[in-house]
Amino acid sequence: MKTTIGIIGVGMLGASLAASLPEGRYRRLGWARRHEVGVWALKNGVLDSFCSTADELLKEADIAVICLPVPTIIEYIQKYAVLMKEERVIVTDIGSVKGCIEKAALAEGIRFVGSHPMAGTEKSGPEAMVPGIYGNATVFIVPPYREDAEAVEKVEAMWESVGGRIFRIDSAAHDLLVAHTSHVPHIVSSALALSVLDEPDPIVKEQRFAGCASGFRDTIRVAASSPRMWRDIISHNKTAVIEAINSYEERCTLMKRMIQNDDFDGFEREFGLGKTLIEEWRREKKW
Amino acid sequence: MKTTIGIIGVGMLGASLAASLPEGRYRRLGWARRHEVGVWALKNGVLDSFCSTADELLKEADIAVICLPVPTIIEYIQKYAVLMKEERVIVTDIGSVKGCIEKAALAEGIRFVGSHPMAGTEKSGPEAMVPGIYGNATVFIVPPYREDAEAVEKVEAMWESVGGRIFRIDSAAHDLLVAHTSHVPHIVSSALALSVLDEPDPIVKEQRFAGCASGFRDTIRVAASSPRMWRDIISHNKTAVIEAINSYEERCTLMKRMIQNDDFDGFEREFGLGKTLIEEWRREKKW
DSSP: OOEEEEEEOOSHHHHHHHHHSOTTTEEEEEEOSSHHHHHHHHHTTSOSEEOSSHHHHHHHOSEEEEOSOHHHHHHHHHHHHHHHHHHTOEEEEOOSOOHHHHHHHHHHTOEEOEEEEOOOOSOOSGGGOOTTTTTTOEEEEEOOSSOOHHHHHHHHHHHHHTTOEEEEOOHHHHHHHHIIIIIHHHHHHHHHHHHHHOOSSHHHHHHHHHHOOHHHHHHTGGGGSOHHHHHHHHHTSHHHHHHHHHHHHHHHHHHHHHHHTTOHHHHHHHHHHHHHHHHHHHHHHTO | OOEEEEEEOOSHHHHHHHHHSOTTTEEEEEEOSSHHHHHHHHHTTSOSEEOSSHHHHHHHOSEEEEOSOHHHHHHHHHHHHHHHHHHTOEEEEOOSOOHHHHHHHHHHTOEEOEEEEOOOOSOOSGGGOOTTTTTTOEEEEEOOSSOOHHHHHHHHHHHHHTTOEEEEOOHHHHHHHHIIIIIHHHHHHHHHHHHHHOOSSHHHHHHHHHHOOHHHHHHTGGGGSOHHHHHHHHHTSHHHHHHHHHHHHHHHHHHHHHHHTTOHHHHHHHHHHHHHHHHHHHHHHTO
16 A cells, blocks of 8 residues: 655655655655645646645645745644644654754654755755655654654655665754754855855956856855745754854864965865865765 | 967866867977876877977977966976077966966066966866866966067967957956955865864764765865865965955854844845855856
Protein backbone atom coordinates (compact mmCIF):
# COMPACT_ATOMS: atom_id res chain seq x y z
CA MET A 1 0.00 0.00 0.00
CA LYS A 2 1.22 3.45 -0.89
CA THR A 3 2.03 5.97 1.82
CA THR A 4 0.21 9.27 1.35
CA ILE A 5 2.41 12.35 1.59
CA GLY A 6 0.59 15.65 2.09
CA ILE A 7 2.64 18.64 1.06
CA ILE A 8 1.51 21.86 2.69
CA GLY A 9 2.96 24.75 0.67
CA VAL A 10 3.90 23.92 -2.90
CA GLY A 11 6.80 26.35 -3.44
CA MET A 12 10.23 25.61 -4.86
CA LEU A 13 11.15 23.04 -2.21
CA GLY A 14 7.64 21.54 -1.82
CA ALA A 15 7.19 21.12 -5.56
CA SER A 16 10.72 19.65 -5.88
CA LEU A 17 9.89 17.10 -3.16
CA ALA A 18 6.57 16.14 -4.79
CA ALA A 19 8.25 15.81 -8.19
CA SER A 20 11.02 13.60 -6.76
CA LEU A 21 8.94 11.11 -4.71
CA PRO A 22 8.90 7.63 -6.32
CA GLU A 23 5.38 7.07 -7.71
CA GLY A 24 5.30 3.38 -6.89
CA ARG A 25 5.63 4.06 -3.16
CA TYR A 26 3.95 7.38 -2.54
CA ARG A 27 0.69 9.12 -3.28
CA ARG A 28 1.23 12.88 -3.42
CA LEU A 29 -1.34 15.33 -2.08
CA GLY A 30 -0.79 19.04 -1.94
CA TRP A 31 -2.38 22.14 -0.55
CA ALA A 32 -1.41 25.78 -1.07
CA ARG A 33 -3.20 29.05 -0.39
CA ARG A 34 -3.16 30.06 -4.05
CA HIS A 35 -5.43 27.86 -6.16
CA GLU A 36 -3.35 28.55 -9.34
CA VAL A 37 -0.50 26.62 -7.74
CA GLY A 38 -2.73 23.55 -7.66
CA VAL A 39 -3.72 23.99 -11.30
CA TRP A 40 -0.04 24.30 -12.23
CA ALA A 41 1.00 21.28 -10.10
CA LEU A 42 -1.68 18.97 -11.54
CA LYS A 43 -0.98 20.11 -15.10
CA ASN A 44 2.73 19.40 -14.65
CA GLY A 45 2.19 16.02 -12.95
CA VAL A 46 3.82 17.23 -9.75
CA LEU A 47 0.88 16.16 -7.54
CA ASP A 48 -1.65 13.32 -7.75
CA SER A 49 -4.28 15.44 -6.09
CA PHE A 50 -4.69 19.04 -4.91
CA CYS A 51 -6.76 19.51 -1.74
CA SER A 52 -9.04 22.50 -1.41
CA THR A 53 -8.29 22.89 2.31
CA ALA A 54 -5.52 21.96 4.73
CA ASP A 55 -8.12 20.00 6.74
CA GLU A 56 -8.87 17.77 3.76
CA LEU A 57 -5.13 17.12 3.31
CA LEU A 58 -4.58 16.29 6.99
CA LYS A 59 -7.47 13.81 6.96
CA GLU A 60 -5.93 11.85 4.09
CA ALA A 61 -2.18 12.12 4.66
CA ASP A 62 0.03 9.62 6.52
CA ILE A 63 2.84 12.18 6.62
CA ALA A 64 2.28 15.94 6.33
CA VAL A 65 5.35 17.89 5.17
CA ILE A 66 5.07 21.62 5.85
CA CYS A 67 7.14 23.34 3.15
CA LEU A 68 6.66 26.96 4.18
CA PRO A 69 8.69 29.77 5.77
CA VAL A 70 9.68 29.21 9.41
CA PRO A 71 7.06 31.50 11.04
CA THR A 72 4.27 30.02 8.90
CA ILE A 73 5.32 26.47 9.87
CA ILE A 74 4.90 27.46 13.53
CA GLU A 75 1.58 29.17 12.77
CA TYR A 76 0.20 26.13 10.92
CA ILE A 77 1.29 23.70 13.63
CA GLN A 78 -0.62 25.80 16.16
CA LYS A 79 -3.63 26.28 13.87
CA TYR A 80 -4.04 22.63 12.85
CA ALA A 81 -2.76 20.87 16.00
CA VAL A 82 -6.20 19.56 17.06
CA LEU A 83 -6.85 17.90 13.71
CA MET A 84 -3.22 16.67 13.46
CA LYS A 85 -3.65 14.90 16.82
CA GLU A 86 -7.09 13.49 15.97
CA GLU A 87 -5.77 12.07 12.69
CA ARG A 88 -2.47 10.92 14.29
CA VAL A 89 -0.76 12.26 11.17
CA ILE A 90 3.03 12.35 11.31
CA VAL A 91 4.09 15.97 10.82
CA THR A 92 7.45 17.09 9.51
CA ASP A 93 8.73 20.28 7.87
CA ILE A 94 11.66 21.64 5.90
CA GLY A 95 12.41 24.74 7.99
CA SER A 96 16.00 25.98 8.18
CA VAL A 97 15.73 26.51 11.96
CA LYS A 98 14.59 23.63 14.14
CA GLY A 99 14.46 24.71 17.82
CA CYS A 100 11.50 27.09 17.55
CA ILE A 101 9.48 24.68 15.39
CA GLU A 102 10.15 21.70 17.67
CA LYS A 103 9.12 23.79 20.66
CA ALA A 104 5.76 24.64 19.05
CA ALA A 105 5.18 21.00 18.05
CA LEU A 106 5.99 19.68 21.52
CA ALA A 107 3.72 22.27 23.15
CA GLU A 108 0.85 21.06 20.96
CA GLY A 109 1.65 17.37 21.54
CA ILE A 110 1.46 16.40 17.83
CA ARG A 111 3.42 13.49 16.27
CA PHE A 112 6.39 15.50 15.06
CA VAL A 113 9.89 14.93 13.63
CA GLY A 114 11.81 17.91 12.25
CA SER A 115 13.57 17.69 8.88
CA HIS A 116 15.95 20.05 7.19
CA PRO A 117 17.15 19.11 3.71
CA MET A 118 20.31 21.08 2.86
CA ALA A 119 19.20 21.91 -0.65
CA GLY A 120 17.90 24.95 -2.44
CA THR A 121 18.75 27.66 -4.91
CA GLU A 122 18.43 31.42 -4.64
CA LYS A 123 15.11 31.16 -6.53
CA SER A 124 11.62 30.61 -5.14
CA GLY A 125 8.12 29.62 -6.30
CA PRO A 126 6.90 26.28 -7.73
CA GLU A 127 8.12 27.05 -11.27
CA ALA A 128 11.67 27.18 -9.88
CA MET A 129 11.40 23.53 -8.74
CA VAL A 130 14.38 21.23 -9.37
CA PRO A 131 13.33 17.56 -9.43
CA GLY A 132 16.26 15.57 -8.01
CA ILE A 133 17.48 18.49 -5.90
CA TYR A 134 17.53 16.25 -2.79
CA GLY A 135 19.74 13.64 -4.46
CA ASN A 136 22.94 13.32 -2.41
CA ALA A 137 21.87 16.26 -0.20
CA THR A 138 22.33 16.05 3.55
CA VAL A 139 18.94 15.84 5.26
CA PHE A 140 19.04 16.64 8.96
CA ILE A 141 16.51 14.62 10.91
CA VAL A 142 15.74 16.18 14.28
CA PRO A 143 13.69 13.85 16.50
CA PRO A 144 12.31 15.60 19.58
CA TYR A 145 13.49 14.28 22.95
CA ARG A 146 10.22 12.32 23.29
CA GLU A 147 11.05 10.15 20.33
CA ASP A 148 8.37 8.49 18.21
CA ALA A 149 10.38 5.70 16.54
CA GLU A 150 7.77 4.90 13.89
CA ALA A 151 7.47 8.55 12.90
CA VAL A 152 11.27 8.98 12.67
CA GLU A 153 11.56 5.85 10.54
CA LYS A 154 8.81 6.90 8.12
CA VAL A 155 10.13 10.44 7.70
CA GLU A 156 13.66 9.12 7.11
CA ALA A 157 12.38 6.60 4.55
CA MET A 158 10.64 9.42 2.67
CA TRP A 159 13.83 11.51 2.44
CA GLU A 160 15.91 8.46 1.52
CA SER A 161 13.48 7.73 -1.32
CA VAL A 162 14.41 11.07 -2.92
CA GLY A 163 18.16 10.46 -2.49
CA GLY A 164 18.80 12.34 0.77
CA ARG A 165 21.68 11.41 3.06
CA ILE A 166 20.21 11.20 6.57
CA PHE A 167 22.05 12.88 9.43
CA ARG A 168 20.39 12.75 12.89
CA ILE A 169 21.04 15.68 15.19
CA ASP A 170 19.29 17.47 18.07
CA SER A 171 17.69 20.85 17.51
CA ALA A 172 20.17 22.98 19.48
CA ALA A 173 23.21 21.45 17.75
CA HIS A 174 21.43 21.79 14.39
CA ASP A 175 20.66 25.47 14.84
CA LEU A 176 24.23 26.38 15.81
CA LEU A 177 25.59 24.23 12.99
CA VAL A 178 23.52 25.84 10.23
CA ALA A 179 24.24 29.30 11.66
CA HIS A 180 27.87 28.52 10.72
CA THR A 181 27.41 26.63 7.46
CA SER A 182 24.48 28.53 5.97
CA HIS A 183 23.17 31.59 7.84
CA VAL A 184 26.48 33.44 8.28
CA PRO A 185 27.52 32.73 4.64
CA HIS A 186 24.31 34.49 3.55
CA ILE A 187 25.05 37.52 5.74
CA VAL A 188 28.71 37.73 4.67
CA SER A 189 27.76 37.35 1.05
CA SER A 190 25.15 40.11 1.28
CA ALA A 191 27.50 42.49 3.12
CA LEU A 192 30.14 41.86 0.45
CA ALA A 193 27.72 42.51 -2.42
CA LEU A 194 26.62 45.74 -0.73
CA SER A 195 30.15 46.98 -0.04
CA VAL A 196 31.03 46.53 -3.73
CA LEU A 197 27.81 47.41 -5.60
CA ASP A 198 26.13 50.02 -3.37
CA GLU A 199 28.27 52.92 -4.59
CA PRO A 200 26.84 56.46 -4.85
CA ASP A 201 29.40 57.83 -7.37
CA PRO A 202 28.13 56.82 -10.85
CA ILE A 203 31.64 56.61 -12.38
CA VAL A 204 32.95 54.41 -9.58
CA LYS A 205 29.73 52.33 -9.74
CA GLU A 206 30.30 51.71 -13.47
CA GLN A 207 33.88 50.64 -12.73
CA ARG A 208 32.72 48.37 -9.92
CA PHE A 209 30.11 46.71 -12.16
CA ALA A 210 32.81 46.14 -14.83
CA GLY A 211 35.33 44.89 -12.28
CA CYS A 212 33.15 42.09 -10.87
CA ALA A 213 33.79 38.75 -12.54
CA SER A 214 32.91 35.08 -12.05
CA GLY A 215 34.67 34.81 -8.67
CA PHE A 216 32.55 37.65 -7.28
CA ARG A 217 29.43 36.21 -8.93
CA ASP A 218 29.80 32.91 -7.10
CA THR A 219 30.82 34.44 -3.78
CA ILE A 220 27.65 36.58 -3.65
CA ARG A 221 25.19 34.17 -5.36
CA VAL A 222 23.28 33.30 -2.18
CA ALA A 223 22.76 37.00 -1.38
CA ALA A 224 20.20 37.09 -4.22
CA SER A 225 17.88 34.81 -2.17
CA SER A 226 14.57 36.00 -0.73
CA PRO A 227 15.09 38.85 1.80
CA ARG A 228 11.84 37.94 3.59
CA MET A 229 12.87 34.30 3.95
CA TRP A 230 16.28 35.23 5.32
CA ARG A 231 14.78 37.71 7.74
CA ASP A 232 12.57 34.90 9.05
CA ILE A 233 15.41 32.40 9.34
CA ILE A 234 17.84 34.77 11.03
CA SER A 235 15.28 36.30 13.40
CA HIS A 236 14.39 32.76 14.57
CA ASN A 237 18.03 31.81 15.18
CA LYS A 238 19.46 35.05 16.52
CA THR A 239 21.68 33.77 19.34
CA ALA A 240 23.35 31.05 17.27
CA VAL A 241 23.82 33.46 14.34
CA ILE A 242 25.56 36.05 16.52
CA GLU A 243 27.83 33.34 17.97
CA ALA A 244 28.73 32.13 14.46
CA ILE A 245 29.28 35.69 13.11
CA ASN A 246 31.66 36.35 15.99
CA SER A 247 33.72 33.29 15.19
CA TYR A 248 33.81 34.23 11.50
CA GLU A 249 34.83 37.82 12.38
CA GLU A 250 37.75 36.50 14.45
CA ARG A 251 39.15 34.69 11.39
CA CYS A 252 38.60 37.70 9.16
CA THR A 253 40.22 40.09 11.65
CA LEU A 254 43.21 37.75 12.00
CA MET A 255 43.79 37.85 8.25
CA LYS A 256 43.40 41.64 8.15
CA ARG A 257 45.94 42.05 11.00
CA MET A 258 48.40 39.83 9.16
CA ILE A 259 48.09 42.03 6.06
CA GLN A 260 48.43 45.23 8.11
CA ASN A 261 51.53 43.86 9.88
CA ASP A 262 53.16 42.64 6.63
CA ASP A 263 52.92 39.07 7.95
CA PHE A 264 52.40 37.62 4.49
CA ASP A 265 53.87 34.26 5.57
CA GLY A 266 51.02 34.08 8.08
CA PHE A 267 48.47 35.14 5.45
CA GLU A 268 49.69 32.49 3.01
CA ARG A 269 49.52 29.84 5.78
CA GLU A 270 45.92 30.77 6.69
CA PHE A 271 44.81 30.89 3.06
CA GLY A 272 46.58 27.56 2.45
CA LEU A 273 44.85 25.93 5.43
CA GLY A 274 41.51 27.10 4.05
CA LYS A 275 42.33 25.60 0.65
CA THR A 276 43.37 22.27 2.22
CA LEU A 277 40.15 22.05 4.25
CA ILE A 278 37.99 22.95 1.23
CA GLU A 279 39.67 20.18 -0.77
CA GLU A 280 39.13 17.70 2.07
CA TRP A 281 35.46 18.69 2.29
CA ARG A 282 34.99 18.41 -1.50
CA ARG A 283 36.52 14.94 -1.56
CA GLU A 284 34.11 13.85 1.15
CA LYS A 285 31.11 15.34 -0.69
CA LYS A 286 32.46 14.01 -4.02
CA TRP A 287 32.01 17.52 -5.44
CA MET B 1 51.03 40.05 -42.09
CA LYS B 2 50.44 38.24 -38.82
CA THR B 3 51.32 39.91 -35.53
CA THR B 4 53.61 37.77 -33.39
CA ILE B 5 52.49 37.34 -29.78
CA GLY B 6 55.13 36.09 -27.36
CA ILE B 7 53.66 34.53 -24.25
CA ILE B 8 56.08 34.47 -21.35
CA GLY B 9 54.77 31.96 -18.82
CA VAL B 10 52.43 29.31 -20.21
CA GLY B 11 50.24 28.64 -17.15
CA MET B 12 46.44 28.53 -16.97
CA LEU B 13 45.93 32.10 -18.19
CA GLY B 14 48.86 32.15 -20.67
CA ALA B 15 47.81 28.85 -22.26
CA SER B 16 44.15 30.01 -22.39
CA LEU B 17 45.24 33.19 -24.20
CA ALA B 18 47.38 31.28 -26.70
CA ALA B 19 44.57 28.80 -27.34
CA SER B 20 42.05 31.63 -27.90
CA LEU B 21 44.04 33.86 -30.30
CA PRO B 22 42.63 33.73 -33.87
CA GLU B 23 45.13 31.84 -36.01
CA GLY B 24 44.59 33.98 -39.09
CA ARG B 25 45.81 37.11 -37.32
CA TYR B 26 48.38 35.98 -34.80
CA ARG B 27 51.48 33.81 -34.64
CA ARG B 28 51.88 32.40 -31.15
CA LEU B 29 55.28 32.01 -29.52
CA GLY B 30 55.77 30.85 -25.99
CA TRP B 31 58.46 30.49 -23.39
CA ALA B 32 58.31 28.91 -19.95
CA ARG B 33 60.98 27.82 -17.50
CA ARG B 34 59.87 24.21 -17.60
CA HIS B 35 60.62 22.59 -20.96
CA GLU B 36 57.78 20.02 -20.49
CA VAL B 37 55.30 22.87 -20.73
CA GLY B 38 56.56 23.58 -24.25
CA VAL B 39 56.24 19.92 -25.23
CA TRP B 40 52.69 19.88 -23.89
CA ALA B 41 51.76 23.19 -25.62
CA LEU B 42 53.07 22.11 -29.03
CA LYS B 43 51.43 18.69 -28.75
CA ASN B 44 48.09 20.31 -27.94
CA GLY B 45 48.34 22.97 -30.66
CA VAL B 46 48.33 25.76 -28.09
CA LEU B 47 51.52 27.39 -29.50
CA ASP B 48 52.99 27.65 -32.99
CA SER B 49 56.52 27.65 -31.59
CA PHE B 50 58.20 27.23 -28.19
CA CYS B 51 61.31 29.34 -27.65
CA SER B 52 64.24 27.93 -25.72
CA THR B 53 65.00 31.29 -24.07
CA ALA B 54 63.14 34.49 -23.23
CA ASP B 55 65.73 36.37 -25.35
CA GLU B 56 64.75 34.38 -28.42
CA LEU B 57 61.07 35.17 -27.79
CA LEU B 58 61.70 38.91 -27.29
CA LYS B 59 63.67 39.09 -30.56
CA GLU B 60 60.76 37.67 -32.55
CA ALA B 61 57.66 39.02 -30.79
CA ASP B 62 55.73 42.18 -31.69
CA ILE B 63 53.89 42.01 -28.37
CA ALA B 64 55.20 40.18 -25.30
CA VAL B 65 52.53 39.16 -22.79
CA ILE B 66 53.95 38.28 -19.40
CA CYS B 67 51.56 35.74 -17.87
CA LEU B 68 53.26 35.17 -14.53
CA PRO B 69 52.72 36.01 -10.85
CA VAL B 70 52.99 39.72 -9.97
CA PRO B 71 56.50 39.65 -8.41
CA THR B 72 57.86 37.61 -11.34
CA ILE B 73 56.38 40.07 -13.85
CA ILE B 74 58.34 42.85 -12.10
CA GLU B 75 61.47 40.69 -11.98
CA TYR B 76 61.29 39.87 -15.71
CA ILE B 77 60.67 43.48 -16.72
CA GLN B 78 63.84 44.44 -14.83
CA LYS B 79 65.85 41.46 -16.12
CA TYR B 80 64.93 41.84 -19.81
CA ALA B 81 64.47 45.63 -20.06
CA VAL B 82 67.62 46.21 -22.17
CA LEU B 83 66.56 43.70 -24.81
CA MET B 84 62.91 44.85 -24.67
CA LYS B 85 64.08 48.41 -25.46
CA GLU B 86 66.50 47.33 -28.20
CA GLU B 87 63.79 45.29 -29.90
CA ARG B 88 61.11 47.98 -29.30
CA VAL B 89 58.77 45.10 -28.33
CA ILE B 90 55.44 46.15 -26.86
CA VAL B 91 55.21 44.61 -23.39
CA THR B 92 52.00 43.87 -21.54
CA ASP B 93 51.07 41.51 -18.69
CA ILE B 94 48.07 39.97 -16.98
CA GLY B 95 48.91 40.85 -13.37
CA SER B 96 46.05 41.45 -10.93
CA VAL B 97 47.79 44.54 -9.50
CA LYS B 98 48.89 47.30 -11.87
CA GLY B 99 50.60 50.13 -9.92
CA CYS B 100 53.76 48.24 -8.93
CA ILE B 101 54.20 46.73 -12.41
CA GLU B 102 53.67 50.04 -14.18
CA LYS B 103 56.22 51.66 -11.86
CA ALA B 104 58.84 49.05 -12.75
CA ALA B 105 58.10 49.40 -16.49
CA LEU B 106 58.30 53.20 -16.40
CA ALA B 107 61.57 53.09 -14.46
CA GLU B 108 63.06 50.90 -17.18
CA GLY B 109 61.62 52.99 -20.02
CA ILE B 110 60.21 50.04 -21.99
CA ARG B 111 57.16 50.24 -24.32
CA PHE B 112 54.55 49.13 -21.80
CA VAL B 113 50.75 48.96 -21.45
CA GLY B 114 49.28 47.10 -18.48
CA SER B 115 46.44 44.62 -18.99
CA HIS B 116 44.25 42.81 -16.51
CA PRO B 117 41.69 40.37 -17.88
CA MET B 118 39.05 39.65 -15.22
CA ALA B 119 38.98 35.94 -15.86
CA GLY B 120 40.26 32.86 -14.13
CA THR B 121 39.30 29.84 -12.13
CA GLU B 122 40.62 28.58 -8.82
CA LYS B 123 42.85 26.15 -10.75
CA SER B 124 46.36 26.73 -12.11
CA GLY B 125 48.83 25.19 -14.57
CA PRO B 126 48.57 24.89 -18.38
CA GLU B 127 46.40 21.74 -18.25
CA ALA B 128 43.75 23.84 -16.46
CA MET B 129 43.47 26.17 -19.49
CA VAL B 130 40.00 27.24 -20.65
CA PRO B 131 39.99 28.32 -24.32
CA GLY B 132 37.39 31.07 -24.62
CA ILE B 133 37.78 32.14 -20.99
CA TYR B 134 38.29 35.77 -22.09
CA GLY B 135 35.05 35.85 -24.10
CA ASN B 136 32.83 38.59 -22.66
CA ALA B 137 35.34 39.17 -19.82
CA THR B 138 36.23 42.71 -18.79
CA VAL B 139 39.84 43.46 -19.72
CA PHE B 140 41.28 46.47 -17.93
CA ILE B 141 43.76 48.35 -20.09
CA VAL B 142 46.05 50.54 -18.04
CA PRO B 143 48.11 52.89 -20.23
CA PRO B 144 50.90 54.65 -18.31
CA TYR B 145 50.76 58.44 -18.12
CA ARG B 146 53.32 58.67 -20.96
CA GLU B 147 50.95 57.05 -23.40
CA ASP B 148 52.19 55.13 -26.44
CA ALA B 149 49.06 55.21 -28.65
CA GLU B 150 50.25 52.50 -31.05
CA ALA B 151 51.07 50.16 -28.17
CA VAL B 152 47.70 50.73 -26.51
CA GLU B 153 45.87 50.10 -29.78
CA LYS B 154 47.74 46.86 -30.51
CA VAL B 155 47.28 45.48 -27.01
CA GLU B 156 43.57 46.33 -27.07
CA ALA B 157 43.16 44.69 -30.49
CA MET B 158 44.75 41.51 -29.15
CA TRP B 159 42.31 41.31 -26.19
CA GLU B 160 39.36 42.17 -28.42
CA SER B 161 40.34 39.31 -30.73
CA VAL B 162 39.75 36.84 -27.87
CA GLY B 163 36.40 38.42 -26.93
CA GLY B 164 37.48 40.76 -24.13
CA ARG B 165 35.47 43.88 -23.29
CA ILE B 166 38.01 46.70 -23.03
CA PHE B 167 37.81 49.08 -20.06
CA ARG B 168 40.51 51.78 -19.82
CA ILE B 169 41.48 52.88 -16.32
CA ASP B 170 44.54 54.33 -14.55
CA SER B 171 46.61 52.13 -12.28
CA ALA B 172 45.62 53.70 -8.94
CA ALA B 173 41.87 53.50 -9.68
CA HIS B 174 42.36 49.95 -10.97
CA ASP B 175 44.14 48.75 -7.84
CA LEU B 176 41.49 50.15 -5.47
CA LEU B 177 38.73 48.79 -7.69
CA VAL B 178 40.01 45.20 -7.78
CA ALA B 179 40.72 45.34 -4.05
CA HIS B 180 36.93 45.69 -3.70
CA THR B 181 35.71 43.41 -6.47
CA SER B 182 38.28 40.63 -6.25
CA HIS B 183 40.89 40.79 -3.48
CA VAL B 184 38.52 41.29 -0.53
CA PRO B 185 36.11 38.59 -1.80
CA HIS B 186 39.06 36.14 -1.70
CA ILE B 187 39.92 37.12 1.89
CA VAL B 188 36.28 36.99 3.09
CA SER B 189 35.76 33.67 1.39
CA SER B 190 38.87 32.17 2.96
CA ALA B 191 38.01 33.49 6.45
CA LEU B 192 34.51 32.01 6.07
CA ALA B 193 35.84 28.61 4.96
CA LEU B 194 38.23 28.59 7.93
CA SER B 195 35.60 29.60 10.48
CA VAL B 196 33.37 26.72 9.35
CA LEU B 197 35.81 23.92 8.45
CA ASP B 198 38.78 24.50 10.81
CA GLU B 199 37.13 22.83 13.80
CA PRO B 200 39.20 20.88 16.37
CA ASP B 201 36.33 18.76 17.79
CA PRO B 202 35.98 15.74 15.45
CA ILE B 203 32.24 15.31 16.10
CA VAL B 204 31.51 18.98 15.39
CA LYS B 205 33.83 18.82 12.35
CA GLU B 206 31.84 15.89 10.94
CA GLN B 207 28.60 17.84 11.47
CA ARG B 208 30.10 20.91 9.82
CA PHE B 209 31.22 18.91 6.79
CA ALA B 210 27.71 17.43 6.49
CA GLY B 211 26.04 20.80 7.00
CA CYS B 212 27.82 22.59 4.14
CA ALA B 213 25.80 22.52 0.91
CA SER B 214 25.86 24.15 -2.52
CA GLY B 215 25.43 27.71 -1.18
CA PHE B 216 28.52 27.33 0.98
CA ARG B 217 30.40 25.64 -1.87
CA ASP B 218 29.90 28.63 -4.17
CA THR B 219 30.55 31.25 -1.49
CA ILE B 220 33.97 29.75 -0.68
CA ARG B 221 35.00 28.56 -4.18
CA VAL B 222 37.64 31.25 -4.75
CA ALA B 223 39.30 30.41 -1.42
CA ALA B 224 40.62 27.21 -3.06
CA SER B 225 42.86 29.33 -5.32
CA SER B 226 46.67 29.34 -5.03
CA PRO B 227 47.82 30.63 -1.60
CA ARG B 228 51.16 31.75 -3.07
CA MET B 229 49.45 33.73 -5.84
CA TRP B 230 47.11 35.45 -3.40
CA ARG B 231 49.94 36.26 -1.04
CA ASP B 232 51.69 37.96 -3.97
CA ILE B 233 48.61 39.89 -5.10
CA ILE B 234 47.64 41.09 -1.65
CA SER B 235 51.17 41.98 -0.54
CA HIS B 236 51.50 44.15 -3.68
CA ASN B 237 48.21 45.94 -3.05
CA LYS B 238 48.21 46.28 0.73
CA THR B 239 46.90 49.84 1.17
CA ALA B 240 43.98 49.43 -1.22
CA VAL B 241 43.10 46.02 0.26
CA ILE B 242 42.96 47.41 3.80
CA GLU B 243 40.75 50.28 2.62
CA ALA B 244 38.39 47.85 0.89
CA ILE B 245 38.29 45.43 3.86
CA ASN B 246 37.34 48.34 6.11
CA SER B 247 34.44 49.30 3.89
CA TYR B 248 33.28 45.67 3.72
CA GLU B 249 33.55 45.34 7.52
CA GLU B 250 31.34 48.40 7.97
CA ARG B 251 28.54 46.72 6.00
CA CYS B 252 28.98 43.44 7.85
CA THR B 253 29.01 45.15 11.26
CA LEU B 254 25.86 47.10 10.35
CA MET B 255 24.02 43.86 9.57
CA LYS B 256 25.27 42.23 12.77
CA ARG B 257 24.13 45.22 14.87
CA MET B 258 20.69 45.05 13.24
CA ILE B 259 20.41 41.38 14.22
CA GLN B 260 21.63 42.06 17.76
CA ASN B 261 19.14 44.93 18.15
CA ASP B 262 16.21 42.92 16.73
CA ASP B 263 16.01 45.40 13.84
CA PHE B 264 14.87 42.75 11.38
CA ASP B 265 13.11 45.34 9.22
CA GLY B 266 16.52 46.95 8.75
CA PHE B 267 18.13 43.57 8.05
CA GLU B 268 15.50 42.71 5.44
CA ARG B 269 15.98 46.14 3.79
CA GLU B 270 19.78 45.73 3.61
CA PHE B 271 19.51 42.17 2.28
CA GLY B 272 16.87 43.33 -0.22
CA LEU B 273 19.10 46.19 -1.44
CA GLY B 274 21.91 43.68 -1.99
CA LYS B 275 19.58 41.43 -3.99
CA THR B 276 18.37 44.36 -6.14
CA LEU B 277 21.95 45.45 -6.91
CA ILE B 278 23.04 41.90 -7.73
CA GLU B 279 20.12 41.58 -10.15
CA GLU B 280 21.00 44.94 -11.75
CA TRP B 281 24.64 43.84 -12.13
CA ARG B 282 23.64 40.46 -13.62
CA ARG B 283 21.38 42.12 -16.18
CA GLU B 284 24.25 44.35 -17.24
CA LYS B 285 26.67 41.40 -17.52
CA LYS B 286 23.95 39.29 -19.15
CA TRP B 287 24.72 36.57 -16.58
